[in-house]
Amino acid sequence: MDTLTSIFLGVGLSAACGFRVFVPMLFMSVAALSGHLTLAPGFQWIGTYPALLTFAAATVLEVGGYYIPWLDHLLDTLATPAAIVAGTVITAAMVYKMDPMLKWTLAIIAGGGVAGLVQGSTVLARAASTVATAGFGNPILATAELGGSVATAFMALLLPWLTVAILILCLVLFGKKLLKLVKLVPARATRTVPPRIGE
Secondary structure: OOHHHHHHHHHHHHHHHHHOOOHHHHHHHHHHHOOOOOOOOOOHHHHOHHHHHHHHHHHHHHHHHOOOHHHHHHHHHHHHHHHHHHHHHHHHHHOOOOOHHHHHHHHHHHHHHHHHHHHHHHHHHHHHHHHHHOOOOHHHHHHHHHHHHHHHHHHHHHOHHHHHHHHHHHHHHHHHHHHHHHHHHHHHHHHHOOOOOOO
16 A cells, blocks of 8 residues: 555545544454554554454444434534544554654644544534424434445545545535635625614
């Protein structure tokens, strides 16, 4: 595996952390134990049976917690920094034959950054769902997020280049929609302001 492919693999798995923190780590552990994934020096502990059991238990608890109405918002609060840390660790675990300073800088910016962006979008989606459906739509959203995490992690392991290409496309589309929303807010605000006396 060349360096660029390993970076893309790490970034793809980090994106999956934005949906569910422990799902991609569980995938990594299984892949490493089965010999399908090579981990960087210092991260071989991910491919051990104690780590596998820990990630499996954490995944079950995390996935189950998002189906409890009041607990899902608390988990979002905890998951945001956890996803950034997990994304950083995952990218660092995949990148080897690189200067440690450059490796950790890349892991924090690329891995942690992508995980944080995806997690931030899920937090916004959950808030919108809570307002629009009084929380009744949140279990559907939780299921979609779980599916997104599993699909992204699986695809990252099989097709890391394609995964990163899709991530870039999604970020571009999301960025365009965000810019449109930002432009609409001032326009709506000026329409709703009542005219001053004498105008």
